[in-house]
Amino acid sequence: xxxxxxxxxxxxxxxxxxxxxxxxxxxxxxxxxxxxxxxxxxxxxxxxxxxxxxxxxxxxxxxxxxxxxxxxxxxxxxxxxxxxxxxxxxxxxxxxxxxxxxxxxxxxxxxxxxxxxxxxxxxxxxxxxxxxxxxxxxxxxxxxxxxxxxxxxxxxxxxxxxxxxxxxxxxxxxxxxxxxxxxxxxxxxxxxxxxxxxxxxxxxxxxxxxxxxxxxxxxxxxxxxxxxxxxxxxxxxxxxxxxxxxxxxxxxxxxxxxxxxxxxxxxxxxxxxxxxxxxxxxxxxxxxxxx
Ligand SMILES: Nc1ncnc2c1ncn2[C@@H]1O[C@H](COP(=O)(O)OP(=O)(O)OP(=O)(O)O)[C@@H](O)[C@H]1O
Ligand SMILES: [Mg+2]
Numbered sequence: 001x002x003x004x005x006x007x008x009x010x011x012x013x014x015x016x017x018x019x020x021x022x023x024x025x026x027x028x029x030x031x032x033x034x035x036x037x038x039x040x041x042x043x044x045x046x047x048x049x050x051x052x053x054x055x056x057x058x059x060x061x062x063x064x065x066x067x068x069x070x071x072x073x074x075x076x077x078x079x080x081x082x083x084x085x086x087x088x089x090x091x092x093x094x095x096x097x098x099x100x101x102x103x104x105x106x107x108x109x110x111x112x113x114x115x116x117x118x119x120x121x122x123x124x125x126x127x128x129x130x131x132x133x134x135x136x137x138x139x140x141x142x143x144x145x146x147x148x149x150x151x152x153x154x155x156x157x158x159x160x161x162x163x164x165x166x167x168x169x170x171x172x173x174x175x176x177x178x179x180x181x182x183x184x185x186x187x188x189x190x191x192x193x194x195x196x197x198x199x200x201x202x203x204x205x206x207x208x209x210x211x212x213x214x215x216x217x218x219x220x221x222x223x224x225x226x227x228x229x230x231x232x233x234x235x236x237x238x239x240x241x242x243x244x245x246x247x248x249x250x251x252x253x254x255x256x257x258x259x260x261x262x263x264x265x266x267x268x269x270x271x272x273x274x275x276x277x278x279x280x281x282x283x284x285x286x287x288x289x290x291x
Pocket of ligand 1: 014017018019037038039040041042043044045046081
């Protein structure tokens, strides 16, 4: 897979805040790349520089191996974190308005199909629910048949069902071989949608890899937790005490469970957890993404 977009040492400073502090990475063609990080980490600033909307203080952005130029914007689709929609016109009229801006726009029928807009196509923009609005904004973003789609927190504030519906739309767009850069605060979303993930904090890239490789390089097996009910004398391999709990990190769950069953420990309250992306975040950024 060749790289579609590559950024080199991007820096953006606001006053004394270094919003993006020397970030470099590349995104291969056809994948969904997730940019994750706590509030204020520099995700929107990074993505807006990549979109060609915001000028970096320094650093370069390459698309198909060439520095981005004024034609670049015709090849990408953008869904901003916050967007004001024209008022007093319908979804269809809004799509038509944006269609007029591009040389080879998708048809209204195509957009209705991909973004499931049939039920709201004649509705006034002001009357859309949060989920309907996001579907419509995705429709606007894909009008130019973009090679690359930028989605900045497209599902924030949606209910669980609406988020899953949105994932389906993303799946359809990805199946057309569109490369996607997405930011999200939802770890389940990143695990479902993203082939690769970049984790940023305080303007710096901390890690970049596939979700499974990130997890396997940071965590070793499963975590078994069981209340020790004061039996602090019991010794387990790879076990340690944490408050009222005995915690065992194990790569051999069968063996650990047998040992526990043979011990005199009351196993009520036992839990087994495989670390997920949420745990990785806490570990890397020291903060929960939704805090
Ligand atoms: N136009 C601006 N003027 C001044 N400071 C800014 C501006 N835009 C962003 N910042 C600052 O830059 C830092 C990074 O902001 P950014 O919006 O990129 O974060 P983010 O990762 O997108 O956060 P969130 O998850 O809350 O959307 C923050 O400290 C923010 O306050
Ligand atoms: Mg943001």
